[in-house]
Amino acid sequence: MNENSAVIEISDLNKWFGNFHVLRDINLSVSQGERIVICGPSGSGKSTLIRCINRLEEHQEGRIVVDGNELTHDLKNIDAVRREVGMVFQSFNLFPHLNVLENCTLALIWVRKMPKLEAENLAMEYLHRVKIPEQAQKFPGQLSGGQQQRVAIARSLCMRPKIMLFDEPTSALDPEMIKEVLDVMVDLAETGMTMLVVTHEMGFASQVADQIIFMDEGLIVEQNTPEEFFNNPKSDRTKLFLSQILSH
């Protein structure tokens, strides 16, 4: 892996919540177009890790460099990073007082200063891509969970990010809705988007991931390609985890 092509470079990252050591000595390098799935038991720090990448969480030690911008207290850099990084949340976090189209255009208009009509056209384009253009005038409360999550993906994509972070995007969904969201994410992966996905959907992981990272107690326990990860896990902790989630 070429050092220069890394869009995310994390070195010796440490983070505490009070006395609780959530992330321990994390080193991770993600290159352009790479798709990384992060899994691990709850409380292992995987969500915290990706939330550090767009500074929704502040880290205490180590360096995070995203597309050449180091995350520090410098607000300018934080803005620059957030311009390049989109995020999709477990609980969708759509704005309930705005309709689907307004959810997508709000940041385009107020952050990107894009003309309203242009913003609406762009938003419609992405709503087409996530296959719900017909819901544009509805409010989030009127949509199913799967539809809401697809709107959330479209809302992020509208900002044309280089990197997309997914924080357990399907964990709050009914089984039949998981597929419609994963389909959209697979489509996205095929366009060459750099993606970091926290998920337990192992089918998705083996289908699209270049690397799978297994975390436990704030440490990266194992980082491997999908084939190696599933067929030939190195650590016992990984084996135990896999046996638990693949047992049924």
Place this chain on the structure above:
Amino acid sequence: MNTKSLWTNERTRGLIFQVLLVVGIAVFIAFIISNTITNLEKAGLASGYSFLGDTASFDINQRLIEYSSTSTYGRAIIVGGLNTIVIAILGILAATVIGFIAGILRLSKNYLISRLVTIYVEFVRNVPVLLQIIFWWVILLSLPKVRNSLSIGDSIFLNNRGIRLPSANFSEGSVLVFLVFFGVLITLYFIKRWSHKRQEKTGKIFPFGFTALGLIIFLPALTFLLTDQPIDFNVPTRGRFNLKGGFNVTPELVALWLALSTYTAAFISEIVRSGILSVSSGQREAASALGLKPSLTMRKIILPQALRVIIPPLTSQYLNLTKNSSLAVAIGYQDIVSIGDTVLNQSGQALEVISIFMIFYLTLSLITSAFMNWYNKRIELVER
């Protein structure tokens, strides 16, 4: 259907209870009315509202409409009612502004600011408002005597008889200033439409708020200066014994206004704070992830959602402020209760005067809550 099945039938049983309740209430009211009438007759008191036409023969120092001691009781009560409306409107405006600012600041990450606001809120809302009214009144009364009035820029004077402000006399040419003012309002409407259109074409966002504020102040002021200053400001000046000219705001009004607005604002700030906290943190995170700045997030995402939670209890605070204004009687601000009491004492028509109070406050409160309910309906979320 026999009687037993009538009793076990859900609907007929409900009906029977309702009929019994209505009859019971009717009997109770009839008893109270007949009892009152006999008692009034025994005491030799005439009932009815004809006393409102009698001469009041007392003075009122703060009046929005023509009134003298030869006016009627009815007119005196109207003057009092208007005085109550004045304090209610002034108080609601100030309490809303202070309350929203304090509520938002208390959530500030700046330790000093949030602590200061906490101290203000906890202090002010835990001291009875009557004491606060008297506190402010005493402070205002302990200002220097008229002869040693404190002055701000030699045009506003503070003394123990109140605050003397410049008053304005409008001569003929002043119409122009008002025309310009309304002209600006109409222009602003078009600027608003133009800025929307421009945003749709170029994406540039026009700083509408600042422009509006600037134009509203600047253009009428310019007209005023360019024409031969048609509004004649009567700036108070120091005379030998007294201040001359200007317009005096009584210490009672100022004390009542300060006390009611800071007291109610403390409650409003807590309502605003809880409203903001009721919006899930995910909303703020999603906005940050999209690159929205904190102030824009507050304006576009947090407040619109918080308002749904804020409006109903905010309405109650407006109603409380309006009703608390009747504590004016303690410091002699001549609101409807204060004047009504005098009318009651002079005429002896207790029931009638009290009924006027009740109808007055009821009307005022119902208008307020009707407006707030309408507003709340407008910002309601579409759920399904």
